[in-house]
Amino acid sequence: MNRAQKAAESIKKAKTIIIFHHVAPDGDGLGSSLALREMISQLDSVNKLDAVITGKIPDTYKFLPGIEYLKKSNDNSLHQSYDLAIALDCACKDRLGDAEELFNNARSTLNIDHHISDDGFADIDWIEPKASATGEILFKLIEPLGIKLTQNIAIGLYTAILTDTGGFKFENTKPETFKICAELLDAGADPVNIYNRCYESKPLAMVQLHARAIDNAIYLENNEIVYTKITRKLLEEINASDDHIDGITETLRQIDSVKIALVFKETTRGTTKVSFRSNGINVCEIASFFGGGGHKLASGCLLEKNIEGTVNDVITT
Numbered sequence: 482m483n484r485a486q487k488a489a490e491s492i493k494k495a496k497t498i499i500i501f502h503h504v505a506p507d508g509d510g511l512g513s514s515l516a517l518r519e520m521i522s523q524l525d526s527v528n529k530l531d532a533v534i535t536g537k538i539p540d541t542y543k544f545l546p547g548i549e550y551l552k553k554s555n556d557n558s559l560h561q562s563y564d565l566a567i568a569l570d571c572a573c574k575d576r577l578g579d580a581e582e583l584f585n586n587a588r589s590t591l592n593i594d595h596h597i598s599d600d601g602f603a604d605i606d607w608i609e610p611k612a613s614a615t616g617e618i619l620f621k622l623i624e625p626l627g628i629k630l631t632q633n634i635a636i637g638l639y640t641a642i643l644t645d646t647g648g649f650k651f652e653n654t655k656p657e658t659f660k661i662c663a664e665l666l667d668a669g670a671d672p673v674n675i676y677n678r679c680y681e682s683k684p685l686a687m688v689q690l691h692a693r694a695i696d697n698a699i700y701l702e703n704n705e706i707v708y709t710k711i712t713r714k715l716l717e718e719i720n721a722s723d724d725h726i727d728g729i730t731e732t733l734r735q736i737d738s739v740k741i742a743l744v745f746k747e748t749t750r751g752t753t754k755v756s757f758r759s760n761g762i763n764v765c766e767i768a769s770f771f772g773g774g775g776h777k778l779a780s781g782c783l784l785e786k787n788i789e790g791t792v793n794d795v796i797t798t
Contacts, residue, residue: 484607485607485621485622485624485625486625487605487607488605488607488622488625489622489625489626490625491565491589491591491604491605492521492524492565492567492591492622492626493524493526493626494526494564494565495526495527495563495564495565495589496527496528496529496564497527497529497530497560497563497564497565498521498527498529498530498563498564498566498567499530499531499532499533499559499560499563499565499566499567499583499584499587500514500517500518500521500530500531500532500533500566500567500569501514501532501533501535501566501567501568501569501571501577501580501584502514502568502569502570502571503535503569503571503572503576503577504535504536504576504577504578505536505723505724505754506534506535506536506539506542507570507644507645507727508541508542508640508643508644508645509570509614509615509616509641509642509644509645510569510570510615510641511542511545511548511637511640511641512542512545512616512636512639512640512641512644513569513570513593513614513615513616513637513638513641514532514534514551514569514637515532515545515546515547515548515550515551515637516616516619516633516637516638516641517532517569517619517622518530518532518550519546519547519631519633519634519637520619520623520626520628520634523626523628523629524626524628529560529563531552531558531559531560531563532547532550532551532552533551533552533553533554533556533559533583534551534552534553535553535554535577535578535579535580536578536723537722537723537724538551539724539727540684540687540722540724540725541678541682541683541724541727542640542678544678545636545637545640546632546633546637547633547637554578554579554580554583555579559583561586562587562588563583563586563588564587564588564589565587565588565589565590565591566583566584566586566587566589566591567590567591567592567593568584568590568591568592568593568602568603569593569594569615569619570593570595570596570615571592571594571599572594572596572599572774572775573598573599573602573774574602589604589605590602590603590604590605591603591604591605592605592606592607592608593607593608593615593618593619594606594607594608594609594615594618595608595609595610595611595612595613595614595615595617595618595645596608596610596774596775596776597610597765597774597776597777598765598768598769598773598774598775598780599774611653611655612653613642613645613646613651613654613658614641614642614644614645614646614653615641616637616638616639616641616642616645617638617641617642617657617658617661619638619641620638620661620664620665630664630665630668631668631669632668632669634668635665635666635668635669635670636669636670636671636675638661638665638670639662639665639666639670639672639675640675640679642658642661642662642665643672643675643676643679644679646658647731648680651778651779652778653776684725686719686720686721686722686725687721687725689719689721690711690715690716690719690721690725690726690729691725691728691729691732693715693719694709694711694715694726694729694744695709695729695732695733697709697710698733701796703738704736704739705738705739705740705741706739706740706741706742706743706796707733707736707739707741707742707743708733708742708743708744708745708792708796709729709733709743709744709745710744710745710746710747710788710792711726711729711744711745711746711747712747712788713749723746726744726746729744729756730742730743730744730756730757730758730779731758734758734760739760740759740760740761740762741757741758741759741760741762741764742757742758742759743755743756743757743758743795744756745788745791745792745795746788747787747788748783751787752783752784752785752786752787753783753784753786753787753788753790753792754781754782754783755768755771755773755781755782755783755791755795756779756780756781757775757779757780757781757782758778758779759777759778759779760778761778763777763778764777764778764779765777765780767780767795767798768780768781768782769782770798771784771794771795772784
């Protein structure tokens, strides 16, 4: 029995299922969660199905079908314990945030992910570091689950793959990626509309934040390293939200001299999140040194320090 069959069997056996993705959700986490929810909803054996979000739904992904079904972890309609809890796109269990307790309370757990730093934390771990996105892995569940590839599933999975490959330009894009996407297009995913929603439609506050962050960037080592800081004060000045930060590291990485780009973000608790992007250097090793993880060219970590202390620690290490 391969991993897809094993995962499908665990889903078919469960009558109550809850789905999670990581905090600060992105296109892969949200697209995968909503697609999987749609898949499982076709099974008559499941009589309670929930999908949980930790934090705010990013403006960029509010177009996704099924977004209205997402619940907060403190929603009164949620059960205290489920037959099966499924974590998607989570490199480690603490990335579930305040939903971790719900995951732990389940009678059985399943972890589906593609992060190279994921060592496994569930009863069943299905980890494929070479996959372009968690959405690409989930596509393999359609046949063993015996369900139909609907348009809504196709939109969720295509969004997951599109965004985690950076619009099919990252090195995790493979022939298999395009083969899967071709089937998703056949099922009704509109590539032009999804691309425009993800990359060509941004709130004014997001554009203003990106402009300020790039203008304030600091360059080191002959412009090979660049970083910028996003404070709560800056977000308040522009009336921007945390999800508007998405994409700043990618923009900084596009500078022709840059090898590593970093964004330091001050959280509401006064701690600091760090996002790493690179043009070849393994930043997952750097993030792991500080207790984080992710992918070779895109990783992150959270430090229990203020933003200035974190910048000093990371930049001088």
